[in-house]
Amino acid sequence: MILLNPKKYDIKHSDKRFQEIIDKTIDFFENKSLKKVKDDDHQNIWYSDFLEFVKNEEIFATLLTLGEIFTLVVYGQLILENAKIYNIDDDTVDQIFDCLIRDFSKFAVQLYSKSSATSLQRRICSRMIKRPAVNKDRFKNIWENYVYTLKDQYVMNE
DSSP: OOSOOTTTOOOOOSOHHHHHHHHHHHHHHHHHOHHHHHHHHHTTOOOHHHHHHHHHHTHHHHHHHHHHHHHHHHHHHHHHHHHHHTTOOHHHHHHHHHHHHHHHHHHHHHHHHOTTOOHHHHHHHHHHOOOOOOOHHHHHHHIIIIIGGGTTSOOOOO
């Protein structure tokens, strides 16, 4: 099964930077050759040329933030599904989402701030920035009934 056939890859994205990364990555591996990639893999060699490529192209800096946003969406869905299954109270779910919303907004600001962000991307990111519903009573309830009760329950290894 071929997940990505670079010879047939012709999908063009509106995000020019993403398309550039895909094209350069395909070129990198095409220039390296399948034989060399397989040889390195069989010899358990982590090729420094690829690490240098990732660094020079700032691939993680470009794509990692977006990946973290998608991860938070999946976590949110799993939390909601399991809250019903395990009968988790609404205050706990709301407090968890308080954290998720703040993290989601933080990553949206990071994407918005990238010098490569287009005006469309900045507009979308600005719509993703939200402030969670603050509820001091909920926070106090969670702290007193779930967090503080664990005080001194765990000991660090010495």
